[in-house]
Amino acid sequence: MSQPFDPTKLMRPHLRKLVPYSSARHEYQGQANVMLDANENAHGSPLGGMLHRYPDPDQAALKVRLAEVLGTAPERLFMGNGSDQAIDLLLRVFCVPGRDSILICPPTYGMYAVSAATNDVEVVHVPLDADFLPDVGAILAAANERTKLLFLCSPNNPTGNSLRTADITRLLEGFTGIVVLDEAYVDYSSDGSRIALLEQFPNLVLLRTLSKAWGCAGLRLGVAIARPEVISILDRVKPPYNLSAPVAVLALEALGKEAQMKKAVARTIVSRELLARDLATLPMVQQVFPSDANFLLVRFVDAKAVFAFLIAHGIVVRDRGKEPGCEGSLRITVGTEEENEMLMDSLMKFKKNGPIADH
Numbered sequence: 001m002s003q004p005f006d007p008t009k010l011m012r013p014h015l016r017k018l019v020p021y022s023s024a025r026h027e028y029q030g031q032a033n034v035m036l037d038a039n040e041n042a043h044g045s046p047l048g049g050m051l052h053r054y055p056d057p058d059q060a061a062l063k064v065r066l067a068e069v070l071g072t073a074p075e076r077l078f079m080g081n082g083s084d085q086a087i088d089l090l091l092r093v094f095c096v097p098g099r100d101s102i103l104i105c106p107p108t109y110g111m112y113a114v115s116a117a118t119n120d121v122e123v124v125h126v127p128l129d130a131d132f133l134p135d136v137g138a139i140l141a142a143a144n145e146r147t148k149l150l151f152l153c154s155p156n157n158p159t160g161n162s163l164r165t166a167d168i169t170r171l172l173e174g175f176t177g178i179v180v181l182d183e184a185y186v187d188y189s190s191d192g193s194r195i196a197l198l199e200q201f202p203n204l205v206l207l208r209t210l211s212k213a214w215g216c217a218g219l220r221l222g223v224a225i226a227r228p229e230v231i232s233i234l235d236r237v238k239p240p241y242n243l244s245a246p247v248a249v250l251a252l253e254a255l256g257k258e259a260q261m262k263k264a265v266a267r268t269i270v271s272r273e274l275l276a277r278d279l280a281t282l283p284m285v286q287q288v289f290p291s292d293a294n295f296l297l298v299r300f301v302d303a304k305a306v307f308a309f310l311i312a313h314g315i316v317v318r319d320r321g322k323e324p325g326c327e328g329s330l331r332i333t334v335g336t337e338e339e340n341e342m343l344m345d346s347l348m349k350f351k352k353n354g355p356i357a358d359h
């Protein structure tokens, strides 16, 4: 990059002067016995414990532990109510509604475009190529000074493939805004995280989540990892209590069970490969795309009929047929061994010329 990267130059101008909400507990550091500062219920919570108190706005203990697990420093972490909140905040911080744009490479995770639409931010589409890889030249040609965020996803949802480091690097070098690399599924990939690129590229923001490998989608905890200059901008704009006290307690507990997480990931990877092999033997399957994630994108001869047939058997998968490059494809999450078997049993009953003949 020719000029030093300064994220405050990219952010929405009015936010540079923003005075963030200062919570009651932010303004007091000592040890107090009588807390009459936050309009809490002095009689306590019907649930007991400390739930009548507002949580730590910074969730400092959780942040320290998360940083340790993710191999980074606490000042490089933003914690959100799912990575969806980080996506939304990035848009709200960097994109002027009605003026700026983001660039996405479909087929990809739907929330980038939905968050942009919610914030009245234009979406520039540069589809992935036939191998589901980003077209670096086309992306850089389509971006202009108003294109503030480029969203990349590796492994990509819904295609399952990882992006190449060389492509990510070229985009980090050539794109003048912020490159958001969503690594929601990275624990399932042998490539590993690209977090080391942060040393070289201050315009990189990585997204991670506890919703996938950590098995805590219900908790709603996702993070952005970036240089402290970027993190402090996100922290200033976030709702002050975006993570509840029970979430922090449960997340800390989950993060103490890394071995269990790794075991589940290994099991999913074994199942993914078995399922991919089994699906490929079915006559109505045209293609099983290679996956580094916990799902498979599968192209069927008649995806709509297969989708309806599976629903009739009580099995829900995701129809991705309307996404560019995914015509006729369903996205199937890798389940337990038993669930995968039920899926295969159902699919084996599907008759090419009479999908409901077995009913």
Ligand SMILES: Cc1ncc(COP(=O)(O)O)c(C=O)c1O
Binding pocket: 081, 082, 083, 084, 085, 109, 153, 157, 182, 184, 185, 208, 209, 210, 211, 217, 220, 221, 222
């Ligand atoms: C690529 C990708 N990023 C982010 C998310 C959302 O993660 P979270 O549950 O942390 O909001 C998903 C959810 O499916 C996803 O597929």
